[in-house]
Amino acid sequence: MLSGIITAMITPFDKEGEVKTDALRDLVDFQVEGGVNGLFLCGTAGSGALMRRDQRKTVFKTVAESSYCELKILAHVGAPSTEEAVDLARYAEDVGCHAVGAVPPYFVKPDHESLMEHFRVIAGSVNIPVYVYNMPRIVLNEVSPEMMVKLMDVPNIIGVKDSSRDFINVLKYLQMLPDSFEVICGTDSYIYPAVHMGARGAITGYANAFPEIYSRFWDIITKGNHEDAKRMQFEINTLRETLQSPPLAPHYEALRLRGIEVGAPKAPLRDMTAEEKLLFKSRLQDLGVL
Numbered sequence: 001m002l003s004g005i006i007t008a009m010i011t012p013f014d015k016e017g018e019v020k021t022d023a024l025r026d027l028v029d030f031q032v033e034g035g036v037n038g039l040f041l042c043g044t045a046g047s048g049a050l051m052r053r054d055q056r057k058t059v060f061k062t063v064a065e066s067s068y069c070e071l072k073i074l075a076h077v078g079a080p081s082t083e084e085a086v087d088l089a090r091y092a093e094d095v096g097c098h099a100v101g102a103v104p105p106y107f108v109k110p111d112h113e114s115l116m117e118h119f120r121v122i123a124g125s126v127n128i129p130v131y132v133y134n135m136p137r138i139v140l141n142e143v144s145p146e147m148m149v150k151l152m153d154v155p156n157i158i159g160v161k162d163s164s165r166d167f168i169n170v171l172k173y174l175q176m177l178p179d180s181f182e183v184i185c186g187t188d189s190y191i192y193p194a195v196h197m198g199a200r201g202a203i204t205g206y207a208n209a210f211p212e213i214y215s216r217f218w219d220i221i222t223k224g225n226h227e228d229a230k231r232m233q234f235e236i237n238t239l240r241e242t243l244q245s246p247p248l249a250p251h252y253e254a255l256r257l258r259g260i261e262v263g264a265p266k267a268p269l270r271d272m273t274a275e276e277k278l279l280f281k282s283r284l285q286d287l288g289v290l
Contacts, residue, residue: 001099001129001158002072002182004037005214008045008205010251011059012262019051019058023262025066027208030260034211037201037218038072039063040101044138044163045205045248048076049106050266053084057091064096074203078103078133082118086125093126101131101161104141115141116151123156130156131184135163145172152181161186161203167193174198188240192233195221206240209254210289213239235287242283246270253277257290 009031012023031039041063042048042056051059060075075092077100079085089100102122104115123130132151136142143151143160151157159182162170167190173183174197185194185202195201207214217232243250248265249272255262264271272280284290 002038002074002131002184003201005207005211005218006038006040006072006074006184006201006203007031007036007207007211007214008040008043008203009063010205010208010248010255010262011042011046011048011051011055011266013047013266014263017266019055019062020263021058021062023260024059024062026260027255027262028063028066030255030258031207031211032071034207035215036071036207036211037215038074040074040203041076041097043076043101043133043203043205044135045208045251046076047248047266047269048078050269053088056088057095060088060092060097061095064092072099073097074099074101074131076101076103076133077122078106078139080105080107082121085118085122089122089126089130093128097128099129099131100126101133103133103135103139104143106139106141109141112147115143116147119143119151119157120154123154126156128156129158131159131161131182132157133161133163133186134169135186137165145169145176148173148181149176152177158182159184159200163187163203165189170194170199171197189237190233191217191236192221192229205248205251206236206243208251209243209258209260210239213289239287239289242280242287246272246276249276250280253280254284257281257284
């Protein structure tokens with residue numbers, strides 16, 4: 001169901017940390033104009049783990065109602081408890097999201113069977129596709145390729161997003177899972193080789209402020225222009241390094257520089273200082289992306 005570039009959208013917040021729905025609609029329009037193929041809501045870039053349940057639901061509903069029909073909308077419903085994840089998944093389906101994705105429960109440390117049961121229950125609670133989101137370096141609970149082999153037989157579970165930053169892990173998914181099962185790359189630094197080996201696409205937060213760069217990258221990859229794809233992969237890696245610090249804030253500032261006002265990250269994350277913003281703008285200008 002998913003393919004191409006799926007933007008892991010940041011969530012616009014006001015000074016009180018509430019969702020700015022008008023800015024969210026503007027950001028959706030910006031992504032559509034930039035040519036991306038889908039939107040991933042309330043994931044890591046979207047600060048889902050920092051948001052109240054009602055805020056995540058607001059994002060799901062706002063985007064589902066404002067998005068264009070050709071964009072696939074994937075709502076992240078990962079939560080520490082199965083109960084919360086199921087509630088979010090059902091709501092996402094009710095408001096019109098096309099699929100849901102979930103990291104394993106965080107903070108707690110369930111065993112492998114408990115983890116797999118968690119995903120079975122989420123999948124059994126909805127009629128839309130479910131994607132497992134593997135991000136062990138943050139969540140601390142891994143969904144290994146061996147576990148995915150067992151989960152792929154669960155109705156509705158049709159894919160995995162891998163953000164392990166371990167290319168060997170991506171290759172194991174691609175080797176062990178059937179071609180019909182969707183492996184989505186969640187690490188920008190090797191999108192091109194991952195797709196070349198069989199990944200269906202990429203979910204990336206770095207497309208927020210630069211959707212047209214990523215859509216052009218995808219077009220080059222799919223047309224088989226390997227030399228240009230290699231060049232763009234290295235250029236994207238350099239851009240990615242520029243957008244690293246402080247966490248998430250550069251995405252908000254880059255969007256502001258491009259005319260999309262989305263506020264600042266939600267506490268405890270901070271905005272960039274005035275000095276950091278000046279240096280950041282200079283770096284983006286040097287890269288030729290402003």
